[in-house]
Amino acid sequence: MKSEHTVLAAEALLQDSPATTPRVPHAVLQGVTRKFGKAGSVFHALGPIDLTLYQGEFFSVVGPSGCGKSTLLDTLSGLASPSDGTVQFENREVKGVPDGVGVVFQEDASFPWLNVRDNISFTLRMRGMEGAEIKRRVDYALAFMGLKDFATAYPAQLSGGMRQRVCIARTLVQQPRLILLDEPFGALDQQTRLLMGDELLRLWRETGATVLLITHALDEAAMLSDRVGVMSSRPGLFIDIVETGWPRDRDSRVVSTPRFGEVNARLWERLRVESLKVMGASHG
Numbered sequence: 001m002k003s004e005h006t007v008l009a010a011e012a013l014l015q016d017s018p019a020t021t022p023r024v025p026h027a028v029l030q031g032v033t034r035k036f037g038k039a040g041s042v043f044h045a046l047g048p049i050d051l052t053l054y055q056g057e058f059f060s061v062v063g064p065s066g067c068g069k070s071t072l073l074d075t076l077s078g079l080a081s082p083s084d085g086t087v088q089f090e091n092r093e094v095k096g097v098p099d100g101v102g103v104v105f106q107e108d109a110s111f112p113w114l115n116v117r118d119n120i121s122f123t124l125r126m127r128g129m130e131g132a133e134i135k136r137r138v139d140y141a142l143a144f145m146g147l148k149d150f151a152t153a154y155p156a157q158l159s160g161g162m163r164q165r166v167c168i169a170r171t172l173v174q175q176p177r178l179i180l181l182d183e184p185f186g187a188l189d190q191q192t193r194l195l196m197g198d199e200l201l202r203l204w205r206e207t208g209a210t211v212l213l214i215t216h217a218l219d220e221a222a223m224l225s226d227r228v229g230v231m232s233s234r235p236g237l238f239i240d241i242v243e244t245g246w247p248r249d250r251d252s253r254v255v256s257t258p259r260f261g262e263v264n265a266r267l268w269e270r271l272r273v274e275s276l277k278v279m280g281a282s283h284g
């Protein structure tokens with residue numbers, strides 16, 4: 001199925017629309033599929049997917065449950081190989097997680113036995129990085145994520161939102177150029193999610209990284225992204241890519257604009273049909 005690119009009508013708010021800046025491909029998937037199982041009982045989970053993420057863009061993926069969103073992220077990150085097709089990051093074929101790619105998972109992935117500072121520095125220490133450089137990066141991440149006063153606290157002493165900040169900080173210290181997030185705010189309440197969305201936008205703006213966010217929440221995708229890819233029910237394909245047209249300097253207050261409602265409605269219109277297919281399949 002071909003992707004249909006939808007550009008929603010512009011608003012006066014959007015004077016520096018990212019569409020005016022040249023797009024440089026950063027990560028490219030071509031003909032990517034994922035199939036599980038062996039000959040005779042092959043389970044086709046994903047694709048074929050053709051997708052280009054552009055340098056510095058914020059791209060979100062929404063789709064019905066089980067359509068292959070996490071499978072897509074695993075493949076893009078190099079945690080898993082495609083069954084067919086190729087994945088490229090910065091013009092090189094991805095084999096294993098490349099240097100420059102950071103992943104943040106849904107579940108609270110902090111280590112309960114390590115304090116905040118040691119959680120954040122964990123990956124750098126595993127890589128054998130020099131102590132002074134680790135300290136410099138961790139101090140920066142602690143300040144950036146508002147965790148400075150909690151450096152010696154343990155995860156059990158923190159709220160869910162703070163623990164997720166620790167996980168984001170752990171990715172941030174690796175100075176990723178591509179950040180992949182799989183439902184990072186799924187377990188948080190609505191206000192915390194909105195505020196964490198603002199944190200993520202700030203991180204995206206200040207690092208200049210390319211961001212791919214997997215989310216169940218259409219409002220989160222509509223608020224945060226430059227583009228939102230809508231996936232079909234399994235095997236997941238992109239059936240629509242919606243350009244929001246938000247300026248780079250945006251925050252959660254876009255939710256009160258008419259345009260936000262327009263983007264949200266567009267996403268739901270496409271997703272509703274796909275979600276009904278999944279429900280129909282599970283009912284009969």
Ligand SMILES: Nc1ncnc2c1ncn2[C@@H]1O[C@H](COP(=O)(O)OP(=O)(O)OP(=O)(O)O)[C@@H](O)[C@H]1O
Binds near residue numbers: 045065
């Ligand atoms: N290692 C595996 N072996 C077999 N099947 C798998 C494997 N990983 C994923 N699947 C199946 O592939 C399909 C897509 O899974 P995936 O987790 O990518 O979907 P998702 O869109 O992220 O789901 P959700 O929205 O519920 O998180 C599912 O039916 C899942 O059961």
